[in-house]
Amino acid sequence: MDINDIIKPENRIYKRPSLLTDSHMHYCPGCSHGVVHKLIAEIIEEMGMEESAIGVAPVGCAVFAYNYIDVDFVEAAHGRAPALATAIKRLQPDKLVFTYQGDGDLAAIGTGETIHAANRGENIAIIFINNAIYGMTGGQMAPTTLLGMKTATTPYGRRADLNGYPLAISNLVAQLDGSCYVTRQSVQSPAAVRKAKAAIRKAFENSMAGKGTSMVEIVSTCNSGWKLTPEQSNKWMEEHMFAKYPLGDLKNV
């Protein structure tokens, strides 16, 4: 059978989600952000919430998330996305409110907002992309950078006596009474992508059910910052990141 007999609309089993806009993403080749954007677009489409979803974009590589996902978006000041999402959700409780933040945004300058939003049990979903580096500004050390990991500001590797220890902020959030669902996922393989999709969908459903704060941490790669190819960085992530940031549900109430 010829290949053109297979490529017909009725045989299509996977297509680009219609909520992704036509603009080309500015992310580096192989960046995990693209996969997570795609998952969010698919989930909002499947839930039929195109008209009632409001995202809060961070400062960082994902600052242009509003250009790529065709739902309402608000751009927050650096680290303040959970505070802004709190206001939106309290004023419009029937909307699906989610934040999309990186580790430099959520775990560094926005630690206070994150912890207090989760502690108040705000009914928002937090998508947290943890790639252990500040990608947008050129690969400096982030609070989540692993010990011994080389970055632009720790050229000989992160030292515990000088720079402190990597911060597992999902574990902190999981201890708070206001959070209902805290999980850590990754998107480097097809199986992991499917699991991450189920986790984000559950977080969105929790938000609509008013169960409390949900947080989905995606352990991801930054191949430009790590100075590796996309494939090598996936492998490096599996070998090194998963030891400090093991995958799985940390809290599921």
Add this chain to the structure above:
Amino acid sequence: MAKIRGAVTIEEERCKGCNLCVAACPAHVLSLQPKEVNNRGYHFAFMSSPEKCIGCSSCALVCPDACIEVYRIREE
């Protein structure tokens, strides 16, 4: 016996040649163009051995730029 056949289409201009789909494909269907590049200068992915495709959508799931669409039929 019924056989599953698959095929993918790749939006060449959107592809950034990250090679993740090539690595994720269990049937070794995809490759990056060795010489040809798209308008942005990336060696985009293509089906180098289309007859092997099983339509599992692994490539589409891991594609960060969502440029892969997957088709599948059951061949009697």
